[in-house]
Amino acid sequence: MSEDRVKLYRGLREVYIDRTNSSFINGKEGKLYYRGYNIDDLAVNCSFEEVIYLIMKGALPTLKQLDQFVSELRSNMTIPEPVLDIIKTIKNAHPMDVLRTAISALSAFDDDVNDNSAEATLRKGTRLTAQAPTIVTAHARIRDGLEPITPDPELSLAANFLYMLFGEKPDPRDVALIDKDFVLHAEHGLNASSFGARVAASTQADLHCAVTTGVAVLKGPSHGGAAESVMTMSQEIGSVDNAEKYVKDTLSSGGRIMGFGHRVYKAVDPRSLHLQDDLKELGERKGEPKWYSILQSVVEVMKPYSRKGINQNVDFFSGAMYFLLNIPEDLFISIFAIGRVPGWTAQVLEQFENNILLRPRLKYVGDLDREFIKIEDR
Ligand SMILES: CC(C)(COP(=O)(O)OP(=O)(O)OC[C@H]1O[C@@H](n2cnc3c(N)ncnc32)[C@H](O)[C@@H]1OP(=O)(O)O)[C@@H](O)C(=O)NCCC(=O)NCCS
Numbered sequence: 001m002s003e004d005r006v007k008l009y010r011g012l013r014e015v016y017i018d019r020t021n022s023s024f025i026n027g028k029e030g031k032l033y034y035r036g037y038n039i040d041d042l043a044v045n046c047s048f049e050e051v052i053y054l055i056m057k058g059a060l061p062t063l064k065q066l067d068q069f070v071s072e073l074r075s076n077m078t079i080p081e082p083v084l085d086i087i088k089t090i091k092n093a094h095p096m097d098v099l100r101t102a103i104s105a106l107s108a109f110d111d112d113v114n115d116n117s118a119e120a121t122l123r124k125g126t127r128l129t130a131q132a133p134t135i136v137t138a139h140a141r142i143r144d145g146l147e148p149i150t151p152d153p154e155l156s157l158a159a160n161f162l163y164m165l166f167g168e169k170p171d172p173r174d175v176a177l178i179d180k181d182f183v184l185h186a187e188h189g190l191n192a193s194s195f196g197a198r199v200a201a202s203t204q205a206d207l208h209c210a211v212t213t214g215v216a217v218l219k220g221p222s223h224g225g226a227a228e229s230v231m232t233m234s235q236e237i238g239s240v241d242n243a244e245k246y247v248k249d250t251l252s253s254g255g256r257i258m259g260f261g262h263r264v265y266k267a268v269d270p271r272s273l274h275l276q277d278d279l280k281e282l283g284e285r286k287g288e289p290k291w292y293s294i295l296q297s298v299v300e301v302m303k304p305y306s307r308k309g310i311n312q313n314v315d316f317f318s319g320a321m322y323f324l325l326n327i328p329e330d331l332f333i334s335i336f337a338i339g340r341v342p343g344w345t346a347q348v349l350e351q352f353e354n355n356i357l358l359r360p361r362l363k364y365v366g367d368l369d370r371e372f373i374k375i376e377d378r
Helices: 039-045 048-057 063-074 081-089 096-107 116-144 157-166 174-186 192-202 208-219 226-237 240-252 270-285 288-302 315-324 331-354
Strands: 021-025 032-033
Touching: 032 039, 032 270, 039 174, 039 226, 039 270, 048 063, 048 116, 048 157, 048 174, 048 270, 048 331, 081 096, 081 116, 096 116, 096 174, 096 208, 096 331, 116 157, 116 331, 157 174, 157 331, 174 270, 174 315, 174 331, 192 208, 192 331, 208 331, 226 240, 226 288, 226 315, 226 331, 240 288, 270 288, 270 315, 288 315, 315 331
Parallel strands: none
Antiparallel strands: 021 032
């Protein structure tokens, strides 16, 4: 076909590039499945560790398998001293930049780095999943002039995240919220960061390269960065009475309501419903129900947009939940990233299993055969 007649798929909207067993989004009905299991069942019944096993290995673990897997995760949570030194050196960077750099640096300390076999990739994915909370929390403390806290092998990843962040044994109710949040973020079709990770894997680059790419791509506000923006919006709205005016002013000036809209979901993102319930419970427990009420008022005002497929997504309620847990706002995306490491790993494994170089084309619309003039004559 001649270049001028090619069809463009800008944004790769609705383009299917391969098959997957990892997750399925039914955007029309607002359903999400990990490895065939409905997220609604997993969110209320499974720990993050159980879901990591499911996503990375393809089946739910038995009690014995989970036990062994939890031990493997917990024994891999520490990060080498030189990586801590790198974090100290770049402590003033955004937490996502620090996470990306530290994951990249961890490759220098991983014996499996150049081994792209499924077994080695799984081992590396397990290690990176275990190390991500340690990186994020170590950085958060270092930049505040505090000593990083060594992970506690008796605690889950979610409990360790809060423990290493605040330095105190966390409230089990807070742990349950973070645990579920990690579950809800663990895997999600060919989102932009997973696509980025797959592109890296398709060149036969290793898992550290792919996860580093995933973190880089996740950082943007159209992807992982929306939770922080939603919290900023809630603060700007300030009270329920102001929600309608704020939303209408934003939309009429061509702005977007953060935490709304999704490339695949045209119904409400099912993950947001779990987070909505969690935020309500947390807000009441902390004596700050106002954030939930403000966000619900935004949902009300946005109701007419639901017909156009613009509904609340996973980021809409999570920001306020993290805020009520006293988590600094610039760490919000990093929480998403911690949860997503298993998903990136699973998709890299799939890419390796039936690899094809991901290399689409661009339609050239520039000039041709321009007259070349030597630099001294220009
Ligand atoms: C997520 C997102 C990037 C998906 O975008 P997309 O699939 O490329 O869809 P588009 O950007 O083409 O938007 C399609 C239409 O919906 C509108 N729209 C999409 N999201 C909107 C939002 N949050 N607020 C208001 N309008 C929105 C667009 O203005 C556009 O309208 P138009 O066709 O009249 O121009 C987009 O919905 C968005 O920017 N949301 C806010 C950021 C966010 O919450 N990101 C987290 C995603 S999990």
